[in-house]
Structures are given as C-alpha cells and as structure tokens.
Amino acid sequence: MKALRRFTVRAHLPERLAALEQLSSNLRWSWDKPTQDLFAMIDPARWEQCGHDPVALLGVVSPARLNELAADGEFLARLDGLAAELTDYLNRSLWYQQQECDGAAMPAGIAYFSMEFGVAEVLPNYSGGLGILAGDHLKSASDLGLPLIGVGLYYRSGYFRQSLTADGWQHETYPPLDPQGLPLRLLVDSGGEPVLVELALPDSRQLRARIWVAQVGRVPLLLLDSDIPENEHDLRGVTDRLYGGDQEHRIKQEILAGIGGVRAIRAFSTIQGFPAPEVFHMNEGHAGFLGVERIRELITESGLDFDTALAVVRSSTVFTTHTPVAAGIDRFPVEMVRRYFNDDGASALLPGVPTERVIALGAEEDPGMFNMAHMGLRLAQRANGVSQLHGQVSRVMFNSLWPGFDPDEVPIGSITNGVHAPTWAAPQWLQLGRELAGSDSPSEPAVWQRLQQVDPGQLWSIRSRLRALLIEDVRARLRRSWLQRGASEAELGWIATAFDPDILTVGFARRVPTYKRLTLMLRDPGRLEQLLLDDERPIQLIVAGKSHPADEGGKALIQQVVRFADRPEVRHRIAFLPDYDMSMARRLCWGCDVWLNNPLRPLEACGTSGMKSALNGGLNLSIRDGWWDEWYDGENGWAIPSAEDVREEDRRDDLEAAALYDLLEQAVAPKFYERNRDGIPQRWIEMVRHTLQTLGPKVLASRMVRDYVEHYYIPAAQSLRRITAPSSQGCPGEFDAARELAAYRRRAEQAWPTIRITDVDSTGLPDTPLLGSKLTLTATVQLAGLRPDEVVVQAVLGRVDAADALLDPVTVEMTHTGTTGGGEIFSTTTPLPVAGSVGYTVRVLPRHPMLVAPSELGLVTLA
Structure with missing residues (x-):
C-alpha cells in the first residue's frame, strides 16, 4: 500500500542535546566538516542512509541513542564546542564589518534575488550552474559578514530526479518534498500565525504564499511557497516545479518571485528586525518584477511620480546577466503582461503603476514580446556579465538598447564568478590549506604560494586518494543505475572492476543544452575508443548531466552517450551517471584529473564547474570560453583550439573534436603517465601545483563577493543615499535629487x-x-x-x-x-x-x- 500523504515527525531532543537543533537547522553545517562529523557520530549507518542530512537523521535516530549521547562526555564536549563556534561565527566582526567606505557607512542591507539556490543537496532548489552560483554567493556573503538576504521560491518538487530507461532515454520523476523535513522554518507573526504575501491576479483572484526561511550561516534565505489551503487549487501549484509549465505558469512564478519577494522582505524585516535592504541584486531577469514593486512602494507610500520612483529604484539596483544567447532570456507576450499588470483600481496587481510604463520597461525589437532581461537592464543602473568574455558578449548582445554607441561603451561590466571553497574543496585540500595558511586569509595569493613547500609526493598522494574515492562512488552509482534500467545482479559482476583508480580520469558534467556539446567526444567513436583502451596510456571518462524535460534534442544527446558507454568493449572505461546533483558534482570535482569543457565559443557565460576542479588540483581541458579565456596561462591545463570562424557547423565540430583527441593523446596522457623513479608524474604534479597557486585565490566566491561589494554594492548604496537626500539648497524633504534627475531625464529625452x-x-x-x-x-x-x-x-x-x-x-x-x-x-x-x-x-x-x-x-x- 502507498501512503496518501508523507510528512516528517521530528524526535524530541533531550535538553542536554538541544544545541543539535540549531546546528541542524543552520545550513552552515553543509560547509563545516567538524559539524558534519558530529552528526555522523550520532549513527554512522543512518547518517549515510539519510544522505548526510542532519534534519533527516534527527527524525530517525532512536530515543535510546539520543539518551545515550546525552550522557556521553566526549560527544557533549564536541557538541558544546561546535555550538559555541556557531554562535561566535554568527555574531563576530568579519570582513564586511572591518571595511571603510570613504567615510560613509557600508550598505545597511542587500537583497539577492534568484530563481534557484543550490545551497546543499538536501534542499534541491536548483537545476544547474545559476543556482549553485547563487548558493555559493550566499555562503560566501555569510563568511564575509554581509548583511545580505536571499529571496526565491520554494518548489514542492524541486527540479527533477533523473534516471535512465533500458534504452538510455532520460526519465524524469518529481518526488514531493516535505518542507517540515528540511532545514527550514516558517515565518510567523507575533501571534504564531504564518505570514502570507498576497498578490492580485486577473479575474479578481488572489495568489498567496507563505514564507519559509532557510538560515545559510548568517544569511536568511526566504523561499515563497504557494502550496497552501488559502489558494485556489490551481494556484497552489504555482511553485510546484523549477522551470516547469507553460508561459502562464512561468509569469506567475516570476511575479511571485519579484513582487512577492519584495513583500516577503518587508514582512521579514519588520518581524525579525533585519535591516531593510538598500541594494537589490537581480541574479538574472527572472525576478525583474521586483523593480516595479519597489516603484509601486515609492508611488503609494512616498507620493512620488513614476519617473522619480524609477530614478530611485535604478540607483540601487544591480542586474547580473548569465546568458550569452537570446534564447536563454525569458520573454512573454505583451498582451499577457498587460493582462496581469492591469491598472484597474483596487483590483490592480500594482496600484498606481501605469501598465504601459511596465510594458515599456520590457520592450524589445518585437513589439509583441516583453523581454525580462531588457526590463532588468532598464531597472538597474549597474549591470554585469559573469566573466570578462561574457561581459564583451553581453555588450554586443544588448547593444540595441544603447543605439548609437559602440559595444565597448554599453554600460555592462563584468565580475567573474567564483566557487565557495569550503563547499567544493576536498577535506584533504582544506586540511593542507589550514596547515599552510596559518592566520592568513586563503584569498591572499601569498598563502597559495606556500604550496611550493609541499613535497610532490604529498600532492600526488592527495590526488590519487581522491581519484580512488571517486572510482568507489562511480561503481556504486553505476550499479544503481543499471539495476534501475532493468539489469539483474547476476549481469553486473563487471562493475566490481570497472574503472581503475590508477588510470587518467576525465570528467564532463553539466547541463545538456546544445551549445555545451555533450557528444563532441563521440564525433569519431573509433578514435575515442582507441583513447579509452590504449594499452600504455588509457583514459577513463565519466559523463553526467540533465537535459531540460522539454528538450527532446538534449535527451537524444544523452542517449547517444549512454548507448556508446553501454557497449561491453568500453563500459569499464566510460559511463554516463544519471541524476547529476551537488553530491555527485563534489565527488567528480574532487577526483577527476582533467575537467573537460567544449562549448561553442563564446556561448559559455562562465563555466564554474571547471573552477571547482581547479580548486582540487584538477587540470582543465577546455575551449577558451567563459572564465578559462581570461585565466588560462598555458601551464594550468590545455586550451582546445576554437574553430569559431568556420561557419559550417559540422566542419567546426569535426575540427574541434580532432583537436580534442590530439590533445588527449599527445599532451595530456603523456604528462600523466610519465613517472620518475618514485612513480610520481613530476611534470603533471608541477602543473597541479601551478594550478592551485595561480587559480586558487582567483576562483574563490569570496573574491567574487568582495568584487560585488566594492564595485557594485557600495556604489549603488551611495547612489541611493545621494538621490534620496534632501536638497542642499534647503528645499523641502527627501527625494529632491531623484526629482531633479527625473526632470532632467524627461527634458533630455524630449530635447x-x-x-x-x-x-x-x-x-x-x-x-x-x-x-x-x-x-x-x-x-x-x-x-x-x-x-x-x-x-x-x-x-x-x-x-x-x-x-x-x-x-x-x-x-x-x-x-x-x-x-x-x-x-x-x-x-x-x-x-x-x-x-x-x-x-x-x-x-x-x-x-x-x-x-x-x-x-x-x-x-x-x-x-
């Protein structure tokens, strides 16, 4: 029998173990290994069964075991120490509090909006790189002490779980998630009632959402959830899935994320005393409607006209674009937007905001379409791409919004993405880093230069150990996948010796849109097979990635790889692992010797998975796209020559695939297998050392967040303060500068x-x-x-x-x-x-x- 409904019942903790509640509910445990080790001590077997989820573990551990731990002096000492450390982390002065801001105060609060957040695998609110980047942004903001608040949606079924059919076709399932069983708490008012945000929809309907709070270290993450009894049945499903549904569904999600997100912040700030944000950061255009909600606030609460309110909003808004292709931008029919943003009195979604002004913010070349990225750019005084090359691409891509200007003059800058080291670096590297760093910051290049002191044998030992752990994980995942596809245990004896911890291991894992070219490696199947099965210098290849459920072409690419990897001749050297998530990504980035990336240049905005590999001593083998274009130096990996000037797509693929095979055969494999008398690949390890020394301080999300603070958040807050300040001539009140700027803009546009x-x-x-x-x-x-x-x-x-x-x-x-x-x-x-x-x-x-x-x-x- 199947249960009608699933819900989570948490165990009652003995008073002496009460600190476990805070340690489990604050997601800092997801990047703090000592805290993870503490939970593993509770019940090692159940810890593994629960997927390293403290909340789930506390829901299944027996009361007898809890009572036993409440009397265990060693466990209590560790618990008390970690609880005290968390309290100190949440309250002490960090980098942000120690900064000077040209005599002015740092931004009092920063709001960061994203459609997805990949904070930890136990909270599957992400699909790929955009969400993982957002999660790393929050974690690094916490580590640096930023007064930042994250805003997104809580998806009842997350993205999707991926499995393979017997013939290698992607199959999606959407298991429902119980928020009560996740590290979330419900935002409630002083009377203990859930706080709801409300939005007016067409036909006099109301969309309501409760607010779940995930505590990401010092950073609260607000997730709006429409699956509540107060909504009509169809509206309960607005937050059902990430990137699911038709355009009607998506516009409701984006209205809720943007407009509802601002209202959620206001409620949270009032109840929790969190500083009201001065700066609003849109991570892509999905949450762009936050700007028009802020305009509504200024019109209805401060009595401003639309132009003055727009000037205020622009001054304090940052927009980050992540897509280098127009197809990656959300666009809605203008008539659909007009229907949702009608300005008919009390039933209006945004009372006081003229619908046609909203429409104008999203205008594009096609007069029938509303462009979310264009709206984001028009609402933000500061905008950026996510690598230097992507900034260049973005300036060309959006040049039409600045007619008469050369692309180089388009006001879109760039901040290259980064990754959160405590999340993505293997414990062995973190331990070595602690030994080398002393009291210095790991973001300082001088700390990384101390790797010069480390013996090559130690570096090789770490790399070999991580590769061996990856092979163990690959074999386990392979077995599960083949069983799901209908194989019997009797057929799977070969998996016990599949892959080899001593063979050069190449990883390729990412989403599967066409431009990332999952199957470029199969361009010449015979040549790939020779590389895999070479007697003296073999390679093994691990592939993973999800295709969007509606992308039949992407699913066909996955099937091509699976069918090749299923062949008995090569299945011990190449595998497609289904259900790519943070847990798998971590193992791959730890253990792969080489990280492969072969997009169609310049269509990779950044490509942070290669950064995670580099952080673990992996060497990148990549087209010079995204971050690799600016940081490849000839000694930290290999650049696949791009044939981007070749217009014929098939010929371009042939040329770049041939270059990939040549590099693997003639450059990569020889360096890996050339050993000294101690069995160490000396030249390879020197490349590993150089990669860590040169890329280590660059690829950190802490560097990225500091860049945002210094180049975007501080200037935006200063602009807001100037534009909302009273006139220096003593004229009445606030917003004088905003009124003057709005008046100037009107006169300039007219003249x-x-x-x-x-x-x-x-x-x-x-x-x-x-x-x-x-x-x-x-x-x-x-x-x-x-x-x-x-x-x-x-x-x-x-x-x-x-x-x-x-x-x-x-x-x-x-x-x-x-x-x-x-x-x-x-x-x-x-x-x-x-x-x-x-x-x-x-x-x-x-x-x-x-x-x-x-x-x-x-x-x-x-x-």
Missing part, C-alpha cells in the same frame, strides 16, 4: 531628437601631420533648450578602416567656449593619439552628476 551638431572645424595640423601633432577641433551645437553644462561634447579620434569606421577610438572632452546666434561653441586641442589612417568625429551625450556613465540613458548625437 534629444532636435539636438544638432551644425558645424565642425579643424585647425592647427601641419601639412604632414606626425604622431603627437596638435589638432584643434571646434564644434557648434544646437542644444534644443538644454544648458551647456547639461551635456558632454566629445571629440572622438582613432584609426579608421576602409569604411571610415573608427577603431578603438580615444575620446576627449571639449570645453564650452561661448555662444553664437547659431548655437553653443565647444572646442579642444589634442595631440593625435595614433599614426596611420586617422579620423575623427564629434558627439553630444547627457551629463548629470547622478548618472554612472554618459551612455547610461542611451542618448547620443553624432556629427
């Missing part, structure tokens, strides 16, 4: 179509100009009612191509020198910056002290 550069004169050059010769430019500009100090007039000089396009131009600001009947005069004298075929032009841009960059408003006039 810009009629601004003209009517005359440009050049003087001063000799007959034969030389590099450094002085050029004087004078321009007459019709400003259409704007003052000269409200614009920037620039001379733009540089080499020109055959079509007279300026290449890598230099800009020089021109000075206002007077007024004539024909307009305002601007002039500059500048040395010629380059030799060769040189050209110049003049342009006009907006100028205002509250703008981050002259290109921000997307207004420019060219001569």
Whole structure:
C-alpha cells in the first residue's frame, strides 16, 4: 500500500542535546566538516542512509541513542564546542564589518534575488550552474559578514530526479518534498500565525504564499511557497516545479518571485528586525518584477511620480546577466503582461503603476514580446556579465538598447564568478590549506604560494586518494543505475572492476543544452575508443548531466552517450551517471584529473564547474570560453583550439573534436603517465601545483563577493543615499535629487531628437601631420533648450578602416567656449593619439552628476 500523504515527525531532543537543533537547522553545517562529523557520530549507518542530512537523521535516530549521547562526555564536549563556534561565527566582526567606505557607512542591507539556490543537496532548489552560483554567493556573503538576504521560491518538487530507461532515454520523476523535513522554518507573526504575501491576479483572484526561511550561516534565505489551503487549487501549484509549465505558469512564478519577494522582505524585516535592504541584486531577469514593486512602494507610500520612483529604484539596483544567447532570456507576450499588470483600481496587481510604463520597461525589437532581461537592464543602473568574455558578449548582445554607441561603451561590466571553497574543496585540500595558511586569509595569493613547500609526493598522494574515492562512488552509482534500467545482479559482476583508480580520469558534467556539446567526444567513436583502451596510456571518462524535460534534442544527446558507454568493449572505461546533483558534482570535482569543457565559443557565460576542479588540483581541458579565456596561462591545463570562424557547423565540430583527441593523446596522457623513479608524474604534479597557486585565490566566491561589494554594492548604496537626500539648497524633504534627475531625464529625452551638431572645424595640423601633432577641433551645437553644462561634447579620434569606421577610438572632452546666434561653441586641442589612417568625429551625450556613465540613458548625437 502507498501512503496518501508523507510528512516528517521530528524526535524530541533531550535538553542536554538541544544545541543539535540549531546546528541542524543552520545550513552552515553543509560547509563545516567538524559539524558534519558530529552528526555522523550520532549513527554512522543512518547518517549515510539519510544522505548526510542532519534534519533527516534527527527524525530517525532512536530515543535510546539520543539518551545515550546525552550522557556521553566526549560527544557533549564536541557538541558544546561546535555550538559555541556557531554562535561566535554568527555574531563576530568579519570582513564586511572591518571595511571603510570613504567615510560613509557600508550598505545597511542587500537583497539577492534568484530563481534557484543550490545551497546543499538536501534542499534541491536548483537545476544547474545559476543556482549553485547563487548558493555559493550566499555562503560566501555569510563568511564575509554581509548583511545580505536571499529571496526565491520554494518548489514542492524541486527540479527533477533523473534516471535512465533500458534504452538510455532520460526519465524524469518529481518526488514531493516535505518542507517540515528540511532545514527550514516558517515565518510567523507575533501571534504564531504564518505570514502570507498576497498578490492580485486577473479575474479578481488572489495568489498567496507563505514564507519559509532557510538560515545559510548568517544569511536568511526566504523561499515563497504557494502550496497552501488559502489558494485556489490551481494556484497552489504555482511553485510546484523549477522551470516547469507553460508561459502562464512561468509569469506567475516570476511575479511571485519579484513582487512577492519584495513583500516577503518587508514582512521579514519588520518581524525579525533585519535591516531593510538598500541594494537589490537581480541574479538574472527572472525576478525583474521586483523593480516595479519597489516603484509601486515609492508611488503609494512616498507620493512620488513614476519617473522619480524609477530614478530611485535604478540607483540601487544591480542586474547580473548569465546568458550569452537570446534564447536563454525569458520573454512573454505583451498582451499577457498587460493582462496581469492591469491598472484597474483596487483590483490592480500594482496600484498606481501605469501598465504601459511596465510594458515599456520590457520592450524589445518585437513589439509583441516583453523581454525580462531588457526590463532588468532598464531597472538597474549597474549591470554585469559573469566573466570578462561574457561581459564583451553581453555588450554586443544588448547593444540595441544603447543605439548609437559602440559595444565597448554599453554600460555592462563584468565580475567573474567564483566557487565557495569550503563547499567544493576536498577535506584533504582544506586540511593542507589550514596547515599552510596559518592566520592568513586563503584569498591572499601569498598563502597559495606556500604550496611550493609541499613535497610532490604529498600532492600526488592527495590526488590519487581522491581519484580512488571517486572510482568507489562511480561503481556504486553505476550499479544503481543499471539495476534501475532493468539489469539483474547476476549481469553486473563487471562493475566490481570497472574503472581503475590508477588510470587518467576525465570528467564532463553539466547541463545538456546544445551549445555545451555533450557528444563532441563521440564525433569519431573509433578514435575515442582507441583513447579509452590504449594499452600504455588509457583514459577513463565519466559523463553526467540533465537535459531540460522539454528538450527532446538534449535527451537524444544523452542517449547517444549512454548507448556508446553501454557497449561491453568500453563500459569499464566510460559511463554516463544519471541524476547529476551537488553530491555527485563534489565527488567528480574532487577526483577527476582533467575537467573537460567544449562549448561553442563564446556561448559559455562562465563555466564554474571547471573552477571547482581547479580548486582540487584538477587540470582543465577546455575551449577558451567563459572564465578559462581570461585565466588560462598555458601551464594550468590545455586550451582546445576554437574553430569559431568556420561557419559550417559540422566542419567546426569535426575540427574541434580532432583537436580534442590530439590533445588527449599527445599532451595530456603523456604528462600523466610519465613517472620518475618514485612513480610520481613530476611534470603533471608541477602543473597541479601551478594550478592551485595561480587559480586558487582567483576562483574563490569570496573574491567574487568582495568584487560585488566594492564595485557594485557600495556604489549603488551611495547612489541611493545621494538621490534620496534632501536638497542642499534647503528645499523641502527627501527625494529632491531623484526629482531633479527625473526632470532632467524627461527634458533630455524630449530635447534629444532636435539636438544638432551644425558645424565642425579643424585647425592647427601641419601639412604632414606626425604622431603627437596638435589638432584643434571646434564644434557648434544646437542644444534644443538644454544648458551647456547639461551635456558632454566629445571629440572622438582613432584609426579608421576602409569604411571610415573608427577603431578603438580615444575620446576627449571639449570645453564650452561661448555662444553664437547659431548655437553653443565647444572646442579642444589634442595631440593625435595614433599614426596611420586617422579620423575623427564629434558627439553630444547627457551629463548629470547622478548618472554612472554618459551612455547610461542611451542618448547620443553624432556629427
């Protein structure tokens, strides 16, 4: 018989063990090995059965065992020590509290919105790299002491569990999750009643959600859950699955995440006393509606008009884009958005916010579609990609939002992602790091340089031990997978000797969209088989990844790999492991000698799995895309040559696959198998040492979060304070600067179509100009009612191509020198910056002290 409903009953802890409740409910245990070891002591067998989940363990351990532990002096001493350590961690001054901010206070609070969070495998609220990145962001923010709060949705069935059918096709299941059995607590009011956020939907319906709180160290993570009796039946399913359902389903999810998320923060701040966020960070465009909810707050609660409210919201919003392809952006039909954001009085989702203004925020080239990334960019004064190359790609991708500007001038920067070392580094490396670091920060390059003191034999011993642990795990997963696919135990004797802890091990694990090219390794099956079965220098290959349930093409790619790996000739050297999750990823990143990544450049935004491998001494073998493009140095792995200039897709794949095989055969395998008299691959280990020394401090999420604080969060908070401050002239009240900026923007947008550069004169050059010769430019500009100090007039000089396009131009600001009947005069004298075929032009841009960059408003006039 099957149970009608599943729920979790927690054991009553003896008073002396009460500290276990806090240790289990704060997800810091997921990256603190001493705390994990303490829970393992309770019942080692059940700890393994529960998947290393403290909450689940405390739900199944017997009262007799708990009473026994309550009298165990050694256990109690460790418990008390870890409880005291957690309390200290939650309250002591950390990096953030020790920073100076140019005499001003650091941001009082930061809100971080994401559609998914991969904090720990016991809370499966993630699908892939975006969610894992968000989880690492929260954990590193906690370790650094940021006053950050995370916001997302609680999915009743998470993403999905993946298994394989007998013929290798991906099969999805969606087991329901009981929040009572997870490290979550319900946000309740002073009377103990669950706090609900409410949103008005079309047809006078209400969507309500309760708020689960996951404590991620010092960081609260709010997860909104619509599966409550107060909702109509269909609305209970809004938060059923991550990235599931049709567009109607997705827009409800994104409205709940953005608008409901802001309302959840307000409730949490009021009840818990958490500082109200000054900075709002959108991790991708899914939560973009948070900006229009903040506009509504400012309109209805502070009496601002839409433009002034938008100026305030923009000043304090950060937008991070993660996709390098337009297909990765959520887009909705405009009529669907208009239906949800109707402004019909009391039934409106956002009272006081004009629907057409919301529509305009998401406008794109197709007038019938609403673009969530475009809305995110229009709502955020600061935006970034997630690697230097991705920043370049993003500036090209979104160039249309800044017409008249070259891609390099599009105001989208970059902060390269990072990974949370305590989560992703193997215990052996963490222990070695503690021995080397002393009291210094592991983010300091000097600490990593101390690896030079470590004997090559010790480094090789760690790498070999981690590889052996991976092989044990692979064999266990292989057995489970084959049994799920219908095999009998009698057929699986070969698994006991499948894979080999002494063979070069290559890992390839990630989501399975087409551009990541899961099957590039199968381009020449015969050659791959030769590499796997080479008598002297064999390799073994471990592959994993999930395809989106609706992606039939992705599932077909998985099936191709499975069918190849099922062949008796090679199944002991290549395997596809189903149900890729954080637990599997950790083992793979610990144990693989080489991490393979072969996307279509430049379509990999960052690729943090390779960072996790590098953090464990793995060597990357990758197309120069994402983070690898900026940090590959020739000694920390291998770069697969890209044939991106080849337009024919099949030929490009052939060329890059051949280059991959050549590298494995001629460069990678020889270094691994070339041993000294002690059996150590000396050249390989020196590459491992160099990888750890050079990439270790770079790939850390703590570095990434510090970059966000210094380059985005602090400037955003300072912009907010300036724009909401009372006027220095003593005019009444708050938001004076915001009103003035909004008024300037309206005047600039109205004037810009009629601004003209009517005359440009050049003087001063000799007959034969030389590099450094002085050029004087004078321009007459019709400003259409704007003052000269409200614009920037620039001379733009540089080499020109055959079509007279300026290449890598230099800009020089021109000075206002007077007024004539024909307009305002601007002039500059500048040395010629380059030799060769040189050209110049003049342009006009907006100028205002509250703008981050002259290109921000997307207004420019060219001569």
